Amino acid sequence: MATRSDVADGEWERPTAFYNRTTKYLVYTAVVAFVLYSLWSIGIPIDRFRRGIGAGIDLVSNMLPPALTPVQFELMVQGIVESILMSIVATTLGIIVSAPVAFMAANNLAPRPVYFVGRGIIAVSRSFHELIVAIVMVKAVGFGPLAGVLALGFKTVGFFAKLLSEEIEDIDTGQMQAIEAVGGSRMQVYLYSVLPQIVPRIIGLSIYRLDINLRHSTVVGIVGAGGIGITLLNSFQKYDFQYSSMIILVIVGIVMIGEAASAYARRRVQ
Amino acid sequence: MSSESSDAGAQWERFEPRERLLRYLVTLGALVVLAASWRAMDINYGYVASAPQEVMDLFTRMYPPNVMYTREIARPLLETINISILGTALAIVMALPVAFLSASNTTPNRATYLLGKFIVSFTRSVNVIIWALIFVAVFGPGALAGVLAIAVRSVGFTAKLLGEAIEEIDPGEVEAIRATGASTLQTFIYGIVPQIKPAFISVATFRWDINVRASTIIGFVGAGGIGVALQTNINYFKWDAVLTILIAILGIVLVSEGVSAYLRRKVS
Amino acid sequence: MLTVNDIKKVYDSGDQALKGLSMEVSGNEIVSIIGPSGAGKSTLIRCINRLTEPSSGEVWLGDTEITALSSKELRKARRDMGLIHQEFNLVERLTVMENVLSGRLGYMSTLDAFRRNFDSEDIAKARAVLRRVGLEGVENDRADELSGGQRQRVGIARAVIQRPKILLVDEPTSALDPETSIEVMDLLTEIAREDDIPVLINIHEVDLATEYADRVVGLSDGELVFEGDADELDERAKDIIYRDGQSREERDAAKAEQQASAGE
Ligand SMILES: Nc1ncnc2c1ncn2[C@@H]1O[C@H](COP(=O)(O)OP(=O)(O)O)[C@@H](O)[C@H]1O
Ligand SMILES: [Mg+2]
Numbered sequence: 001m002a003t004r005s006d007v008a009d010g011e012w013e014r015p016t017a018f019y020n021r022t023t024k025y026l027v028y029t030a031v032v033a034f035v036l037y038s039l040w041s042i043g044i045p046i047d048r049f050r051r052g053i054g055a056g057i058d059l060v061s062n063m064l065p066p067a068l069t070p071v072q073f074e075l076m077v078q079g080i081v082e083s084i085l086m087s088i089v090a091t092t093l094g095i096i097v098s099a100p101v102a103f104m105a106a107n108n109l110a111p112r113p114v115y116f117v118g119r120g121i122i123a124v125s126r127s128f129h130e131l132i133v134a135i136v137m138v139k140a141v142g143f144g145p146l147a148g149v150l151a152l153g154f155k156t157v158g159f160f161a162k163l164l165s166e167e168i169e170d171i172d173t174g175q176m177q178a179i180e181a182v183g184g185s186r187m188q189v190y191l192y193s194v195l196p197q198i199v200p201r202i203i204g205l206s207i208y209r210l211d212i213n214l215r216h217s218t219v220v221g222i223v224g225a226g227g228i229g230i231t232l233l234n235s236f237q238k239y240d241f242q243y244s245s246m247i248i249l250v251i252v253g254i255v256m257i258g259e260a261a262s263a264y265a266r267r268r269v270q
Numbered sequence: 271m272s273s274e275s276s277d278a279g280a281q282w283e284r285f286e287p288r289e290r291l292l293r294y295l296v297t298l299g300a301l302v303v304l305a306a307s308w309r310a311m312d313i314n315y316g317y318v319a320s321a322p323q324e325v326m327d328l329f330t331r332m333y334p335p336n337v338m339y340t341r342e343i344a345r346p347l348l349e350t351i352n353i354s355i356l357g358t359a360l361a362i363v364m365a366l367p368v369a370f371l372s373a374s375n376t377t378p379n380r381a382t383y384l385l386g387k388f389i390v391s392f393t394r395s396v397n398v399i400i401w402a403l404i405f406v407a408v409f410g411p412g413a414l415a416g417v418l419a420i421a422v423r424s425v426g427f428t429a430k431l432l433g434e435a436i437e438e439i440d441p442g443e444v445e446a447i448r449a450t451g452a453s454t455l456q457t458f459i460y461g462i463v464p465q466i467k468p469a470f471i472s473v474a475t476f477r478w479d480i481n482v483r484a485s486t487i488i489g490f491v492g493a494g495g496i497g498v499a500l501q502t503n504i505n506y507f508k509w510d511a512v513l514t515i516l517i518a519i520l521g522i523v524l525v526s527e528g529v530s531a532y533l534r535r536k537v538s
Numbered sequence: 539m540l541t542v543n544d545i546k547k548v549y550d551s552g553d554q555a556l557k558g559l560s561m562e563v564s565g566n567e568i569v570s571i572i573g574p575s576g577a578g579k580s581t582l583i584r585c586i587n588r589l590t591e592p593s594s595g596e597v598w599l600g601d602t603e604i605t606a607l608s609s610k611e612l613r614k615a616r617r618d619m620g621l622i623h624q625e626f627n628l629v630e631r632l633t634v635m636e637n638v639l640s641g642r643l644g645y646m647s648t649l650d651a652f653r654r655n656f657d658s659e660d661i662a663k664a665r666a667v668l669r670r671v672g673l674e675g676v677e678n679d680r681a682d683e684l685s686g687g688q689r690q691r692v693g694i695a696r697a698v699i700q701r702p703k704i705l706l707v708d709e710p711t712s713a714l715d716p717e718t719s720i721e722v723m724d725l726l727t728e729i730a731r732e733d734d735i736p737v738l739i740n741i742h743e744v745d746l747a748t749e750y751a752d753r754v755v756g757l758s759d760g761e762l763v764f765e766g767d768a769d770e771l772d773e774r775a776k777d778i779i780y781r782d783g784q785s786r787e788e789r790d791a792a793k794a795e796q797q798a799s800a801g802e
Contacts, residue, residue: 009665010658012635015678017536035359038352042413042494052409059408085307092304127523128516131399131487132500136512139504140324145311150321219397223490223501226311233491236403244403252395446627449589450700451616451644456651460640464631 059241066246076247079221079228080254082145086220086227087213090149094156094213095206101157102164109168118165125158130216134225145226152213152220159209167198204266211262218251328509335517336510343499347518350495353413354485354526357420358478362470364425369432376436386433394426398484402493413494420481420488428477435469472534479530486519539564539736540586540704545595547581547760555581557760558595563704568727568737570747570768573757574780579740580624582757583708586738587619588612599703617644620697622726624709626689628681628696635677637692638664641699660699667695671725687718694726698733705730707739711746723750744776 018024068076104110104118125133134151141147221229228247235243370376372386401423405415444461452460489497496515503511540563547556555578563569571579584590586597588604597604604615620641628637642660643651650656656664668674671691676684681692690710697705710726711719727750730737741747747754748768756764756771756779764775 010662012656012661012664012677014633014636014654035355038356042349042352042356042417045414048409049414052414056408059404082311085311088304088307089311123524124520127483127520127527129483129487131490132516132519135490135501135504136328136516137325140328141321146321149311150325215397219399222399222403232400233403236407241407248396248400251397251400252392255395256391440627440630442623442625442627443629445589446621446623446696447629447640447643449587449616449619449621450641450696451613452640452651453613453643453648455648456643456646459648459652460629460632460636460643464629468631 062239062241063245065242066249067242068246072243072246075231076228076250079231079247080218080250083217083221083227083229084214084254086145086148086152087210087217090152090217091156091206091210091213093149093153094209095160095202097153098157098160098164101161102168105161105165106168118161122158122162122165125154126162130155130220131223134220135223138224143224143226148217148220148225148227151225152216155216156209156213159212160205163205164198164202167201200269203269207262207265207269211258214258215255218254332509332513332516334510335513336508337514339511339514340518343496343515343518346489346496346499347522349413350485350497351482351522351526353416353420353488353495354478354481356417357485358424358474358481360417360421361424361428361477361481362474364421365428365432368425368429369436371433372429373433373436375439375441386429390426390430390433392426393422393424394430396423398423398488399491402488402491406492411492411494416485416488416493416495419493420484423484424477424481427480428473431473432466432470435466435473439465468537471537475530475533479526482526483523486523539600540738541596541598542582542586543596543598545582545585545597546593547578547585547590548593555760556585556592559757559760559762561755561762561765563736563738566731566734566736567752568730568739568750569753569755570751571738571740571755571757572742572744572747572779575742576759577757578760579757580708581760583621583706583738583740586706587616587621589621613644617700618703620700620702620705622690622693622697622705622707622710624712626686626693626713628684628689628692630680630682632681633677634668634673634679634681634684634692635661635664637681638668638677638695638699641696644700664695664699667699670698670729671695686714687722690714690718690722691725694722694729698729701733702735704735705737705739707737709740709742712742719746744771747771 013021016024018027101118101121104114105122106118107115110118130151133154134147137147137151137154141150217227219227219229221227221231222233224230228251232244232247232251235241235247368386368389370386371378371382372390374383377383377386398419401419402415405418405422409415409418439462443465444457447457447461485495485497486500487497489495489499490501492498496519500512500515500519503509503515542559542561544558544560545556546554546558548554559578559582561569571582573579581590585592586604588597592605595605599615599618602615604612607615629640632640636654639656639660642656645660646656665674665677668677671694673688673691673695676688681689684692690713693710705726707726711722714722723746726739727737739747739751741751748771751768754764754766754768754771755762756775758779763778764771766775
């Protein structure tokens with residue numbers, strides 16, 4: 001590296017990721033200013049904040065201990081079961097649909113226009129929060145678990161097709177040519193050369209996604225897409241906070257069990 | 271593979287018989303569970319059949335987006351971003367002590383370590399929308415509840431990653447600074463900060479990226495941001511406005527993803 | 539100059555790393571400490587500037603009793619002792635210049651340190667030292683971009699810029715290849731001569747020790763078992779240091795065996 005000889009011997013400035021110190025401080029100032037502006041624009045009302053602390057203590061004391069009536073217990077179990085079922089069906093559905101999308105979005109297999117459609121589907125699916133997809137699905141197909149399955153399925157497509165397409169792009173093209181050379185049709189090529197290479201990873205990822213979908217299935221009900229979420233929302237609207245805390249505890253429990261089971265299963269598969 | 275002798279190759283099977291049986295059983299089991307799940311869900315098949323049609327219909331009703339509506343959503347969009355930034359900032363402030371508690375080399379004792387781990391896993395296990403429900407119940411509807419929901423939900427994730435970075439601090443580097451006669455604070459600035467700063471920045475920007483997405487939906491339960499407008503328009507069937515909002519959300523999500531990825535590349 | 543008086547160190551684990559050791563370093567002599575691994579060489583160096591707190595005994599640097607200082611006074615005293623580490627211990631993500639100038643932290647306010655507002659005299663000196671160790675032009679590189687030999691040169695520069703009264707060096711070459719080791723040892727001893735300061739240096743390899751040192755101290759199992767000029771270190775002395783003083787693991791194994799047979 002050429003040293004700048006015009007720099008005085010007793011001067012040194014730390015090189016920055018920015019162009020120079022001034023820019024650096026400008027950027028820092030801008031960031032701080034923006035955060036302060038955010039704070040100001042949201043206009044956090046001090047008195048409400050103070051009252052909120054009291055309300056928070058009230059809420060927590062209203063939540064404890066978690067409790068429910070037998071009828072509520074039945075509702076809760078129904079909701080939980082529905083959530084679990086939704087996550088299983090949505091994961092399967094999503095994986096099936098994601099296979100063609102993945103091939104569409106693999107740049108070594110798909111022709112350009114198809115490739116962009118595939119990438120587009122993936123980008124849209126990944127960009128929207130599951131609850132946004134869910135709220136739209138509820139309007140499209142009505143309240144209930146079907147909307148939830150479609151929403152979670154759609155999110156699964158984005159997740160899966162992306163990983164899968166990257167996997168496909170990594171595939172050894174030599175092997176594919178070898179099979180094509182012996183006269184296999186394109187479909188046979190996919191079946192015999194592509195699939196065996198990616199199956200173990202697919203299984204691992206499916207289990208992982210099932211875990212994610214289980215988490216999400218517990219909340220999509222808040223916008224009407226089935227599962228325990230709607231029960232939770234109702235309990236809040238009826239100020240039945242002991243029931244709310246019960247449901248939240250059960251959700252946390254289910255999520256933790258799901259996480260542990262998924263981690264265990266993935267270790268076993270690999 | 272080609273080194274296998276040819277007669278062994280004729281009898282080659284991919285898996286041992288027992289393993290194969292196990293595989294079939296697992297597959298069969300999965301299919302049974304799947305079929306049972308589908309039936310148990312009690313879904314109206316009429317709706318299922320018409321679902322693709324309905325979804326398509328919806329999108330035709332949405333198109334073209336209402337361009338005029340853009341001006342109206344500028345404010346809630348900005349609020350969404352503000353919520354995500356403040357929520358992330360607050361999360362980092364709260365996560366710092368938790369990170370030091372949950373890092374094995376800085377936690378004072380076993381009890382504090384477990385406390386740190388508990389906070390990490392509990393905040394992570396409760397979805398942001400549930401936190402939003404709780405904070406709306408406490409502070410009333412509005413952005414304040416949203417900021418707190420985002421912040422609390424992010425604490426575990428942020429503290430976990432920061433704690434891991436703290437655990438990787440090389441004590442030799444810290445000691446070398448101390449050996450020059452530097453004060454405790456100077457040792458922190460020269461020995462520790464440089465070691466955790468990259469992780470710090472990348473965790474913060476990564477979480478911010480996630481939080482932008484989360485900020486778009488907490489409005490569904492009244493916790494501020496673009497979600498409020500989205501829900502209202504959906505309820506009034508103003509589909510052209512809904513599409514405008516969806517496009518705007520897509521925009522900010524993609525931009526935040528780009529910014530976050532750029533920053534993370536820069537510090538690594 | 540440096541006086542170590544009956545120093546003992548017992549670690550929390552119960553390891554007796556130093557068992558009452560006394561020695562002196564004076565003038566501008568180069569004293570090397572040799573001994574098998576686990577003999578207590580690193581512990582000794584670290585007890586001198588109290589990175590490790592000695593269990594008992596005294597350390598004097600000039601008329602200052604290091605072992606009697608409060609933590610604030612200790613920080614001041616540490617400025618007079620340049621430490622060079624076995625694994626270099628540069629702050630990997632800081633620039634070479636910051637690493638070198640961190641040797642001046644003891645003389646700076648925290649605010650100036652935070653703002654990297656270094657004294658221009660120090661900066662000029664840092665450039666000179668970097669030139670002296672053969673690292674001109676890399677001051678803006680990050681430490682993690684350097685090779686092992688280059689890193690140890692930065693480590694030397696960081697110690698030298700403290701303008702210390704003594705250099706404490708802990709196996710400076712054990713992480714380097716033989717060729718680089720010789721370069722680093724040459725550099726280190728030359729600089730000490732130029733600055734007219736004494737050096738206390740831990741070395742694992744006996745050959746390097748006798749080549750560079752004026753005086754050799756042999757350590758075995760926390761005790762001083764040899765002290766003399768480099769040319770006095772004959773086979774018998776080496777035997778005492780290395781063979782009689784078995785490595786700690788061997789000794790512990792032997793002791794355990796003895797106890798086991800005694801128990802029968
Ligand atoms: N931090 C420590 N905690 C407990 N025991 C230690 C520690 N550091 C060193 N020891 C023990 O003290 C003895 C001397 O170690 P050390 O000074 O590193 O020897 P050397 O540098 O000569 O190899 C060894 O038995 C070692 O196991
Ligand atoms: Mg050592």
